[in-house]
Amino acid sequence: MSDALWAALADPHRRAIVALLLERPRSVGEIAQARGLSQPSASKHLKVLREAGLVRVRQDAQRRVHALDPAPMASLDAWLAPYRKLWNESLDALGRRLDERPDTTGTSAPKD
Amino acid sequence: MSDALWAALADPHRRAIVALLLERPRSVGEIAQARGLSQPSASKHLKVLREAGLVRVRQDAQRRVHALDPAPMASLDAWLAPYRKLWNESLDALGRRLDERPDTTGTSAPKD
DNA sequence: CTGTTGTATTCCTTGACGGGAATATAACCG
């Protein structure tokens, strides 16, 4: 449950990279092109992901093939676990309430 | 999958607040004291959590009692789902995944 | 209305983060 993990995933580009690597390992160049990033930018983001333990590198000639390491995700899942119970109850209750009363129960809608 | 949600949870103080609210709803002052935050700081963090939809507020006299709304956590869970498969399948298979591309490099020992 | 409590907001400063350009490093090929 390191801060580094959260910080790494807080960036949309990095989440996109992680999603890319979910499909298959890719080189830095592939990632940069796929996400429309400059090469240095991709390299830097990958460094953050590496240091968060989310990604591992294998060297293939001049290429550096990055692969997802889903292990840290498990700690996210563990962190999420206590809340999971809650939202199951909440959604359940909400559904019931909505069935009974079609009313705006301030569920969310962050208006601004 | 709003960035606001990730940004809100990227901060350790805010994760701590969320954990506090998992136990029971609390007023701003209680939260500030429990986490050793100044009152303005607590108020600001709670605002971020509110705007991320993670917290809802009920007014009790002059107090503002904040309660956790676990619903947004569900989107985190959904985001996590594809990765959950990976680490559930078998962590042993990770090594195989990393060596997915057959090559002459016989060094399979994971570095880092 | 006046004072008091609880909370929100503003102002300011500081440090971290991300992007771009240029450059450095590494691995390969001839």
Next chain:
DNA sequence: CGGTTATATTCCCGTCAAGGAATACAACAG
């Protein structure tokens, strides 16, 4: 060896978020 490809790193800069102090605002008690 020199040259080429792939990636990493550095430097600079604009932006943004967080913290502290002071203040504004809201709800209540009398």
